Amino acid sequence: MHEELYLVAYKDIEKKEIDEALWLKAMAMASGDKQRAKWAYIELRVDQMLRDPSLRRSAGKKIRKPNHQSGAYMMWFSIVFSIAIISIAAILDFNNLAFDITKGLKFLDIPSLLLVFCTSVFFGIAATSWRTYWRCWTFTFGGAKKVTINEARSVARCMNVMGNTAWKMGIVGTFIGGALFLQSMGKINNVNEAITIVFLTLVYGLIFKIFCYVAEQRVVNYYLH
Structure with missing residues (x-):
C-alpha cells in the first residue's frame, strides 16, 4: 500500500x-x-x-486490485453462449427441425461486418487512445493487475463509444443497403436473401453494441464502484 x-x-x-x-x-x-x-x-x-x-x-x-476472476469467466461464458445461440438460430431449419449450415452462411456478410466492427474500433481509439483500446480487453476479462480510477473511466468511455458507433453504423449500413437494393431490384432473383443482407449490418451493429454495453458495465461495476 x-x-x-x-x-x-x-x-x-x-x-x-x-x-x-x-x-x-x-x-x-x-x-x-x-x-x-x-x-x-x-x-x-x-x-x-x-x-x-x-x-x-x-x-x-x-x-x-482485482482479486478474483469470476466476473471474467462469466464474461467469456456469456459471449460464447450468445454466439452459440445466435449460430443455432441462424442454421436451424425450423420447418424440418434440422441444422443446415448453408442456411447459416446467408447470415454472413463480410462487408457489413467490417463496416460495423472496424469503424467502431477506429472511433473508439480516436476518442481515447490505442493504449486504452488494448486495456478494454485486459480490464474486461480481468487481466489487469493494477487499475486506477482514471484508467477505468477511459476504458469505459472507449467501450461506450465503440458500442454507440456500432449500432449507428448498423443503421447507416442498412440505409445504404436499402438504397442499393432499390436500385438493383429488377436484377435481383431472390428478393428474400437480398432483404436479409440489407438488415445484416443493423443486426451486427446491435450485437456488438450489446457486447460493448456489458463490457462497459463490468468495468464500471468492478473498478469504479
Missing part, C-alpha cells in the same frame, strides 16, 4: 486534484522551482496519507 500512495499522489498532480496548502509548502521547500516542488509535494502527500487513516481509505479507492 505504501508504494501505491506515491502513484495516487502522482495521479492527483496530473489531474490537478492537489492540496493547495501542501503545494505551497512544497513550492517553499523547492524555492519556487515547480519541477522540484512536484516531487516534494508527492513526498509530503504520501506522508500526509500515511498519518491520516481517512486519507488512506480514500487513496485505497483510487487504486483497485
Whole structure:
C-alpha cells in the first residue's frame, strides 16, 4: 500500500486534484522551482496519507486490485453462449427441425461486418487512445493487475463509444443497403436473401453494441464502484 500512495499522489498532480496548502509548502521547500516542488509535494502527500487513516481509505479507492476472476469467466461464458445461440438460430431449419449450415452462411456478410466492427474500433481509439483500446480487453476479462480510477473511466468511455458507433453504423449500413437494393431490384432473383443482407449490418451493429454495453458495465461495476 505504501508504494501505491506515491502513484495516487502522482495521479492527483496530473489531474490537478492537489492540496493547495501542501503545494505551497512544497513550492517553499523547492524555492519556487515547480519541477522540484512536484516531487516534494508527492513526498509530503504520501506522508500526509500515511498519518491520516481517512486519507488512506480514500487513496485505497483510487487504486483497485482485482482479486478474483469470476466476473471474467462469466464474461467469456456469456459471449460464447450468445454466439452459440445466435449460430443455432441462424442454421436451424425450423420447418424440418434440422441444422443446415448453408442456411447459416446467408447470415454472413463480410462487408457489413467490417463496416460495423472496424469503424467502431477506429472511433473508439480516436476518442481515447490505442493504449486504452488494448486495456478494454485486459480490464474486461480481468487481466489487469493494477487499475486506477482514471484508467477505468477511459476504458469505459472507449467501450461506450465503440458500442454507440456500432449500432449507428448498423443503421447507416442498412440505409445504404436499402438504397442499393432499390436500385438493383429488377436484377435481383431472390428478393428474400437480398432483404436479409440489407438488415445484416443493423443486426451486427446491435450485437456488438450489446457486447460493448456489458463490457462497459463490468468495468464500471468492478473498478469504479
